[in-house]
Every structure is written in C-alpha cells, then in structure tokens.
Amino acid sequence: MEVSEVSKFLAQTIPFDQLSSAQLAETALQFSVYYCQEGEALDITKERLLIVRTGIYALYSDKQQLLTKLEEGDFYGYQLLLTGLADADKLVCEEDGLIYWLPAAEFHQLRYQYKNIDIFFQRLFGRRLHQYKEQQGSRFTLKVSDIVQARKIAISGEHTVQQAAQLMTDKRVSSLLVEKNDRLIGILTDRDLRTRVLAADLPAATPVHQVMTPKPHTIDKHAYLFEAVQLMSRFNIHHLPVLDKDISFSMITATDIIRSQQDHPVYLIGEIHRQTSIDGLEQCSLQINNLAQVLGKQQVPAHEAGHIITTITDALTQRLIKLAQQELGPAPCVFTWLCFGSQARMDQSINADQDNALLLEREPTADIADYFEKLADFVCQGLARCGITLCPGNIMASNPELRLSLKGWSGKFAKWIASPTPEAILKASIFFDMRAVEGSKGLFNALQQDILARTNNALFLFHLAQSALQRTAPLSFLRNFILEHDGKQKKGIDLKKRGISLITDIVRIYALANGVHEVNTRQRLQQLALLGALDSKEAQNLSDAFDVLAHLRWDKHLHDLNQGHDASNLLDPAILSGLQRHQLKDSFAVINNAQSSIKHRFCKEV
Amino acid sequence: MLAWLRKKPALYDDVKRFNAAELPASTTAARSCRYLALDLETTGLHARQDHIVSIGWVPIIEQQIQLKQARHFLIKPPVSVGQSAIYHGVHDKDLKDASELSDVLQLLLQEFSGYYFIAHHCRLDRAFLELAFQRYFGKVPKMYFIDTLNIEWYRMQKQGIVMKKDALRLPNCLARYKLPVSAQHHALEDAYGCALLYLAQLKKSHAEITIDDMLQQSR
Numbered sequence: 001m002e003v004s005e006v007s008k009f010l011a012q013t014i015p016f017d018q019l020s021s022a023q024l025a026e027t028a029l030q031f032s033v034y035y036c037q038e039g040e041a042l043d044i045t046k047e048r049l050l051i052v053r054t055g056i057y058a059l060y061s062d063k064q065q066l067l068t069k070l071e072e073g074d075f076y077g078y079q080l081l082l083t084g085l086a087d088a089d090k091l092v093c094e095e096d097g098l099i100y101w102l103p104a105a106e107f108h109q110l111r112y113q114y115k116n117i118d119i120f121f122q123r124l125f126g127r128r129l130h131q132y133k134e135q136q137g138s139r140f141t142l143k144v145s146d147i148v149q150a151r152k153i154a155i156s157g158e159h160t161v162q163q164a165a166q167l168m169t170d171k172r173v174s175s176l177l178v179e180k181n182d183r184l185i186g187i188l189t190d191r192d193l194r195t196r197v198l199a200a201d202l203p204a205a206t207p208v209h210q211v212m213t214p215k216p217h218t219i220d221k222h223a224y225l226f227e228a229v230q231l232m233s234r235f236n237i238h239h240l241p242v243l244d245k246d247i248s249f250s251m252i253t254a255t256d257i258i259r260s261q262q263d264h265p266v267y268l269i270g271e272i273h274r275q276t277s278i279d280g281l282e283q284c285s286l287q288i289n290n291l292a293q294v295l296g297k298q299q300v301p302a303h304e305a306g307h308i309i310t311t312i313t314d315a316l317t318q319r320l321i322k323l324a325q326q327e328l329g330p331a332p333c334v335f336t337w338l339c340f341g342s343q344a345r346m347d348q349s350i351n352a353d354q355d356n357a358l359l360l361e362r363e364p365t366a367d368i369a370d371y372f373e374k375l376a377d378f379v380c381q382g383l384a385r386c387g388i389t390l391c392p393g394n395i396m397a398s399n400p401e402l403r404l405s406l407k408g409w410s411g412k413f414a415k416w417i418a419s420p421t422p423e424a425i426l427k428a429s430i431f432f433d434m435r436a437v438e439g440s441k442g443l444f445n446a447l448q449q450d451i452l453a454r455t456n457n458a459l460f461l462f463h464l465a466q467s468a469l470q471r472t473a474p475l476s477f478l479r480n481f482i483l484e485h486d487g488k489q490k491k492g493i494d495l496k497k498r499g500i501s502l503i504t505d506i507v508r509i510y511a512l513a514n515g516v517h518e519v520n521t522r523q524r525l526q527q528l529a530l531l532g533a534l535d536s537k538e539a540q541n542l543s544d545a546f547d548v549l550a551h552l553r554w555d556k557h558l559h560d561l562n563q564g565h566d567a568s569n570l571l572d573p574a575i576l577s578g579l580q581r582h583q584l585k586d587s588f589a590v591i592n593n594a595q596s597s598i599k600h601r602f603c604k605e606v
Numbered sequence: 607m608l609a610w611l612r613k614k615p616a617l618y619d620d621v622k623r624f625n626a627a628e629l630p631a632s633t634t635a636a637r638s639c640r641y642l643a644l645d646l647e648t649t650g651l652h653a654r655q656d657h658i659v660s661i662g663w664v665p666i667i668e669q670q671i672q673l674k675q676a677r678h679f680l681i682k683p684p685v686s687v688g689q690s691a692i693y694h695g696v697h698d699k700d701l702k703d704a705s706e707l708s709d710v711l712q713l714l715l716q717e718f719s720g721y722y723f724i725a726h727h728c729r730l731d732r733a734f735l736e737l738a739f740q741r742y743f744g745k746v747p748k749m750y751f752i753d754t755l756n757i758e759w760y761r762m763q764k765q766g767i768v769m770k771k772d773a774l775r776l777p778n779c780l781a782r783y784k785l786p787v788s789a790q791h792h793a794l795e796d797a798y799g800c801a802l803l804y805l806a807q808l809k810k811s812h813a814e815i816t817i818d819d820m821l822q823q824s825r
Contacts, residue, residue, distance in 0.1 A: 001678040003664070003798045005788030033671035035785075035805035054784060096809075098785065098802070101670065 002028040006100070009053060013073045014578040015120035023114075030106040036093040044091050047104040050076040055097015062088030069094070071586070073578060078121045081107050144228055145221040147257070148242055148250040154179045157186070157209030161197050164188055164208050175239045177248050178212045184248045186212035189239055218243050219252065224304075226269060228252055230311060233270040234318065272315040278323065278382050281316060285386035288312060289561055292350055302554035303522060303547060306347035313343055316386050317356070317379060318438045324378040331375070332368050334361035336439040336447075340395060344435035345504065346520045347550065349496075350557050351567040353389045354380060355430060357402035359443055364403050372403050395430065406443060410450045417454045420463040429467060432508055433519050448517065455512035458602075464512070465602035468505035469595055473588035474498045481573045481585075492570040495556065499549040499587065503542055506594045509602060510534055521546055542594055545587035552576075552584065617708070617743045620715045624747045627719030632818035637808055639817050641666040641752070642714075643724040643801035645793045646731045649683075653733040657683060661710055662794030664801050665721065669808065671801045677713075678794035680704040708742040711735075715747060722817065726776045726800040728753040753824040754779070754803045760823045761807075779803050 007028035010016040019027060036042060036055060044050070057070040067089070070076060080086050081104060102110075111118040154177040155164050164176055168190070178186040188208055196202070196211040218241045219228050228240055238254040268287055275281045288309070295305045321337060340355040342348045356379075358372055376397035384390050397403060404412065416428045432451070436444035455461075474482040474493050483491045484498075493499070504521050511524045514533040518524045522543055529539035557567035573581060630639050644663040650656030664676040682704040725731045728751045739746045758779050762769055772778055776799050777787045783806040788795040811819075 001662075001676060001794060003673060003676055003788070003794060004792075005786055005795060005798060006673060008788075009786070029674050029676070031673050033673065033802070033805075034669060035802065035809050037809045054786065096784065096806075 002026075006031065006033070013051070015114075015117045017578075018116055019114065027110065030110070031100040031102050034099045034101060035096070036099050037096050038093055040093045042091045042093065042099070044077060044080075044089065045086065047080055048077055049081060049102040049107045050091075051100040051102070052076075053098035053100055055093060055099075056095040057097075058092050058094050060090040060092065062090075064090075071582065073582060075121075075124060078125055082121060082125050142225040143221075144219055144223050144225055144242055144252060147225065148221070148252045150244075151250050152177060152248055153251070154248065155188070155208055156180060157207060157212065159208050160205045161188075161193060161202070161208060161211060162204035165193060173251070174253065175251055176208075177241055177251060178208055179248065182247070184216075184218065184241055184243070185209070186214040187216045187239055187241055187251070188212045216241055220244070221249050224307065225257060226308065226311060229257055229267070230269045230273075230315060232257070233273040234315075269312060269315045272312070272319050275319060276323070278320070278385060281319060281323075281382065282385050285316065285388075288387065289350065292558060292561065296554070296558040301547070302550040303347065305554055306342075306349065306550065309350065309352075310343055310346045310348040313348055313352075313383075313388060314339075314437050316383060316388070320379040320382040321375070321438050323382070324375045327378070328371060328374055332371050334440045334443060335359065335372065336441075336444045337379075337397070337437045338444070339435055339437050341430045341433055343437075344433040344519050346435075349553060349567065350561065351569075354383055354391045355395045356380070356397050356437070357395070357399075358397045358404075359409055359436075359439075359447060360403065360405050361440070361443060363405045363408070364400075369400075369403070373398075373400065376403060393427075406447055406450075409447055413451045414454060417451075417457055417460045420460050422463060422467060425460075425463045425467045426470075429464065429505065429508065432512060433504070435519050452512070452515045452517065456515065461509060461513055461602045464509050465598050468502070468509060469599060469603070471497060471502060472595065473502060473591040475585060475588040475592065483573070490570055490572075492572045493584075494569050495549055495553040495571050496569040499591070500546065500553065502591050502595070503546045503549070506591070506598055507542065509598060513602070538594065538597070541590045545590040548583045548587045552580070617712065618745055620712055621739070621743050621745045621747045624715040624719045629720060629722070629750065630817060632821075633816050635813075636811070636815050636817045636820045637669055637813070640721045641724050641801075641804065642718045642721045643671075643797045643804060644731065645725060645796040645800060646734055647791060647793045648730070648734055651730065653730075653737045656734075657681075658707060658734055658738065659683065660793040662792070662797040663714075664794070664797050665718070666724075666801055666805065669805060671798065671805065676794060676798065678792075679710045681707045681710065707738055711738060711742060722750050722752055724752045724754060724800055724804050726753070726779075726796070726803065727755040750821065751824075752804070752820055754800050754807060756824040757807050757820070758803070761810075776800065776803065 002025040007021075007024045010019075010024055010028055011021070016024065016027060031051075033053070036057070042050070042057065052070050052072055052074045054072060057074075057076075059067045059070060059076070061067050070091070076091060111121065153167065153171050153173055155167055157178050157180055168174070168176060175187055175189040177184055178188055186209065188211065192211055192213060197206060202211070216239075217231055217235055217237060219231060221242050221244045231240060232238060232254055240252050241248055242250040242252050268284060268291055272281060272284050275284060291312075292305070292309070295308065300308070317337060317339070325331065336359040338344075338357045338359055340357070342352050343355060358376060360368065360372065362368055364372060380390065380396050380398040390396065395402065413431070416424055416431075432455075434448070434451075474484070476482050481493060483493060485491055507521050507524050507528070510516075510528050510533055511518065514528060514531055516524055516527045516531070516533075518527050525534070525539045525543045525546075528534040529536040534542075552571060553569060556569070556571050560567045573584065576584065642663050642665050644661065646661050647659045648656050649659060658681045660678065660680050662676075662678045665672045680703065732749075732751055735749070736746045755774050755776075758774055759769075762773070776796060777790060780787045780799055780803055783803065785799075785802045785806060788799060790796065808815075808820075
C-alpha cells in the first residue's frame, strides 16, 4: 500500500499531477526515500531519478560554478537516464531535506506508460542543455575575448616605418600596436603606411610615432562583440586594440568580426550608423521587433537581450544627434546627452519610453539655449518616430527644465538630496540611474562624482527607502500570488511594478549609499558584494531574482509580439509551469527579505 | 486438542528460523543496518484486554525507505471494533479485506529476519506484539527494538533543551527536523513518519555510530 504522504506530494508535482489517484498510488510505491544533511554531496553517478521533497540542493558544474539550486518538486538525473551521459556535476545539500529516488527501470517504465511524463522529461532535458549553452555564451552574445586570441604584435614608436612594414609582413597582419613603456600609444595600419608614408613621400627611416594614429579607440576584452561592431561603425574604423585591464592584449579587425558572425542581427547597429535621414532610421527601427524575435529564438538570456536593445536605442540616439548637427551646425559648447532609468541601466525592454536630458558645458542662455532646444526636439521627435515613445512624465531633453549646465544639474540633485520630500523623491529617483549616451564623458563624470559625493545622506536615503517600500511583491502571507487588474480588466502580476522595479529600487539605494558608480543592476550588485556593502549571498539572491523576473518579462513580451499585441508587463501566473511558479515565488520572497533589510538599515528614526 | 498440538510446531519453527538469522554485530555502523519501522493501531492501551486493529510497516535499507515494501494490514477483530472506530477511522464494514493477525505476524517473521525494528514509543507496540506472538506461535521471537521517542528524548536531554509538553509526540519530532507530517493514527503513515525520524536521527549522529550506540540511546 502506498504512503499517502508521498502520493499526495506527487499529486501536486508536475508531471505526476496528471495521473489518476490509482496511477499515483501505484507510482508512489516505486520510490525510495532518503534523508540528506547539509554539506552532504549526493551520489549522482547511479542511473536514477531524483526528486526533491524538501530541502535545498546546489548544483555545481565541473568548474565549481553554481548552475542552479534544486528545491521542492525539482528533478535531477534525467540527463543520465535519457542519454546515458553523465555530467561532471556536483550536487550538494545546502539545507537538510528529503530526497525521493526512482530507480532507472521504474523511471523508464513510467515514461513508457505515460507519454506526457516522457515529454516532460525530454523538455526538461532540453532546458538543461540551454542552461549549459548560457554558460558557454551563445553565438549572438559572443564577447571580444571569444574571438581574439592573446596575440599582441607591437612595435615601439622609435622604430622606423620600414621595420614596421617588415614586422607586419613577417607576422602577416594588417596593423600593429604601437607601445611606449608597455603602454599603448597608437596603432599603425596598412592604410597609414600607404596614405601617410608612401603618398606623402616620406623616407623609410621615418619613425613610427610620426605616422601612427595616436590615442586610438580601444575595447576591453570582456566587452560584447557587438560593442566592438558599434565602435567600428560609429567611427568608421576597422582596427580596434583589445585591452585587458588597460594593458594591450590583441587587435580585433572588422574582418575578424565579419568572419565570426556574418548573420549577426546586431548588424542593425552598423546599419543605423550608416543612415543619413530620419526616414532611414525609422526603417531600421522597424527591424527591432524582428531582432527581438530572433534573439528570443536563439534563447539569448534576458539581461543580454536588454543590453542589446539598449545598445540599439543608444545607436539611434547617437545617429539622431549626428543628423541634428548636420542640420543645425556644430554645437556652440560641449554637451552630454544623458539617459535615465532602464536605458541608463542597460536593461531596456521592448516597450520602454524615452528618458533623456542634456548636460551643457555652459549656462543655456540666448544662442546656446536656442541651439539645444532645436537639437533636443529633433532627437526626441526622431526617437518617437523610431518607436521609442515620448515620455509621459516629460523626462526628456525637449523639456527646458532638463537642459541644464553642470551647475544647474548639480543644484537640482543637491536640492533633492538635501531636502527630500516624499513626492519629490518619488519623481526624482529615476534620475539617479544616469548614463552618458553621446558627447563629453568628462562632463558626465564631473556630474556623477558630484552626485555620489552627496548621496550618503541619512535623511535622503531614508526617504528613498520609504519610497522603495511603498510597493511590495505580490505574495500573500501563505505564499500565494496576489493578482491585480490592469486598465483592461485583465488579471495578473505586473512583473515590472511588482518585481523588477522593486529590485532596481532596492539596489539603487545601496549603490547610492556606497558611492557605487555602476548603473546596471547586476553590476551594481557585483560591486556591492565586492565592497562588502551587501552580503554576497543576498547580492546573489537579488541578482538571481532579477534574472528570473527579467526573463519572465522578456518571454512575455516576445509572446505578446508574436500574437501581434503590444508588449505588456502583466503576467497571468496560470500559464506558468510549476517550476516557473516556484521560481517566481522565490524571487518575490527574496524581494520581501531585501525590503525588510532596507527598512532595517535605512528607515530607523532619523 | 491434538490438532492444536500439531499446528503449533510449524509456527514455532518460524520463530526459531527468525531467531536463528544472524543480526549484524553490535559494532556494525548503524547506517548500514536494515530496519523495519512499524506501527500498530489498537482498540486501547492494554495488551491483555484490547486488540490490534491494523499494522503498518516500511523497511529501511541503506538509509533508504523502501516504499515498494511498505505494507498496511487491517486485522480481523475477535469482536466488533466498537467505540474506538471513530478514533482510528476504521469501521467494521471496512474489515472485509482484513487479514488474520497470525498470517501478518508470520509474514513479518519470514521477511524481516536480520532486521532491527523501529517504533515511536515502542513499549506499547511491543507489548501487543509479544502477547500476540505468544498466543499464536507459543514463543516470542527475539526482536530488537529501537525507540525513536527515546532517542529523541536522550538527545534533547543531552543538549539541555527544555522540553515542552507534547514535544516528543511524533508530529512534533518530525516538525523539528522539518520533515513532512502526514495523517496521524494510520499505522502505515505513522510507521513512515517514524522511519523518516529515524533517518534524520541517524544523519544527525556521527557517521560511524554503531547499532549498539543507537540501541543504548533508545533505552
């Protein structure tokens, strides 16, 4: 006779929940039950299915990387059972609990007997493969380091161009890094030799430093490949020195990139930088949804997709600024085009609207004010035509209140920080996620320094925390989802308002309290953990929760686009699998915990 | 009279065979021994007046509860189940498929020689079993019982934990180890709960704890 405690659990666990009670009773007999203690490594070399009944178990890859955590209702061992191939994984118990084991013969009998159970495990296996693909980085999100080897071919500036030409011939390369005391000072290309030496009739003894391109654009070896594409197409260059922590590492060329990914959808960025009219840009922007679909099909993780979408918005903005300047003439002073919110955090979604502003070198008076008003209108309207809708809250450079000098901005921030009111903070919090899209980096850095020097202010953080605690995760006391209606009477969970935003709010508070420069939520968390401002486990939990929510939203948006709807953040939890529901609940629980620590740390009586 | 005398030796032999089976040495690691967790539901607390309503058991081999061999038997009562039916959820009409107690005990002897027996608060179960064995087999087999309640008491005492009333009841013990608690007063569910508790107790001991140590702690 079956133990009802076991069959009841199976009845609530996908895929067994589809079985009749008689089938469940029969199935429940096939398991054996094992008690596992914290720190114990489970024996996963035998062919058998593992079901987690209680407890938490961490799954590590052979490289000691945490792949996932298994909790109630999760499975392991199906890969070995389905393929006969063992993983070099390690499964370690993190919290005491019970495991159900199902021997291989009984597992196969079950699959044979119930088609749906078979399909379920096949799918689970497919998803697990995906887990590994993410680890290795899918083709569309290659990094620079994935395609260039450490192949540094360098020469000093004092060598002659003839020696340089000889070296290039010997090494069969089209460009050289020029270094002085191990620091990169320039690059020398085939083309430089042709145009600046031969065509200018200079002698073969001319020193390299005279004809090289000094202070070249560079890229970090950990940057995404599409960022290299973007730099090259923006500045019309074909060679980029690759740096590893400011030390030259290699060179990446346009040919390298084309060879590596000829059908890369992010060629769209190159396309954008070649456009000469708003019409052309609008045409390009029509491909964004397509691109999103392709990224979705390629199962690009949500945070990388967000990064790509943001990069496209950046490219559109940069190109529009160029076009505006072609029409209006050069800017009368140095400026920085700022973006805020999700664009600044590099986690833009498909339905994001504009949040931007201008930072000016001089006070916006007379001609300067006039010029930038026109520029801002041109760019904001242009972005709107490209599908990035105007900001309903008027947080846009076209708003004269958001075209300010360094002094003007600094004063604005100082006021928010020094005398915060709940309403002001609610409106202002978006400004604290800020990034320079185009124009002077120096000007931007000055403003950021100025702000971060002020933000560790207890009263300000108190109000910021209060406003972050206004909304809570939609989880009831008994761990059920709380659904809410949107305007159209659809019921669901707002993944942004009730999830992602709550995390970005929490993380922003910690970042501002600790003077962290990073704006991206994941990077902020990494930095905070590094600084010890946040317990590394808590940082990891928040980061995981953020990924889960971002992923669900990304899937939801793709689904909406597929159906021809506008992308919406409202998710009906009924469509989720048991596993996803579980993850979602966990993510909300992480938010609840993080909110109570925020309350504890920042909301004591001031 | 003579028939009764002839019948006795067959059953008596079962006990003898059971007793002859070798148990692991007292220095054997407790984790490698075989166990049978069992539970009885009875009509009352007095072995001499009351009788067994149901028996549930589930074996543990290599620290794994073997659900395939979990059994639950309703026992044919000598008289009507009567008043205590409400308590155990067993009614006379449910007893059509009930087994003869002697058959169940015989099965126990045949299948589980070489096993240690586990029960939560085993004194009562043991009294009923011993009396039944004496009655049907003419001899009480040598069964070694481990009492999860006593182990729990021993360990809590040792840790200096102040015990509240009811702290040692099976559901409360299970809850302390965050183990699932199932329906109570069902012989198999309780035997399963007891087996879970014992697995946890084994794990919370040092890895080489001997069967003798466990028997000591359960006194």
